[in-house]
Amino acid sequence: MSTSFATDVAPLFAPNDTRCMNAQGVQLTDFAYMSSAVGDGDFPDHANARHVLARVKGDEVPRMPPGAAPWGADKIATLQSWIDGGFLP
Numbered sequence: 001m002s003t004s005f006a007t008d009v010a011p012l013f014a015p016n017d018t019r020c021m022n023a024q025g026v027q028l029t030d031f032a033y034m035s036s037a038v039g040d041g042d043f044p045d046h047a048n049a050r051h052v053l054a055r056v057k058g059d060e061v062p063r064m065p066p067g068a069a070p071w072g073a074d075k076i077a078t079l080q081s082w083i084d085g086g087f088l089p
Contacts, residue, residue: 003082005031005089012075017065028052035087046083053079 003009013021013028026048027033033048040047054060056071056079063070082088 002088003078003085005034005082005087008078009034009082012071012078014065014068017068020066021064026052031089035089046087049079049083049087053083 010029010031018028021028034052035046036048037045038047039045043050051060052064053076055062055064057076058070065071
């Protein structure tokens with residue numbers, strides 16, 4: 001089954017996390033932002049989504065979500081599945 005941003009990924013982010021990260025320019029629940037194909041110095045493509053994944057996994061700091069319990073394996077797997085599946089809306 002395909003993982004959808006609207007039904008599977010966006011709901012993973014708590015409203016407080018979304019507000020906090022929006023203030024920092026990271027638009028967790030914005031499909032265009034999260035699915036952007038643009039890379040950066042760390043990732044050759046889809047840097048926005050890949051940085052979010054690295055932060056929820058604890059591979060980048062600060063870890064997301066700040067001040068809350070780390071994501072469980074199931075939530076991380078959902079985000080990873082969406083990325084691996086081609087960033088479906």
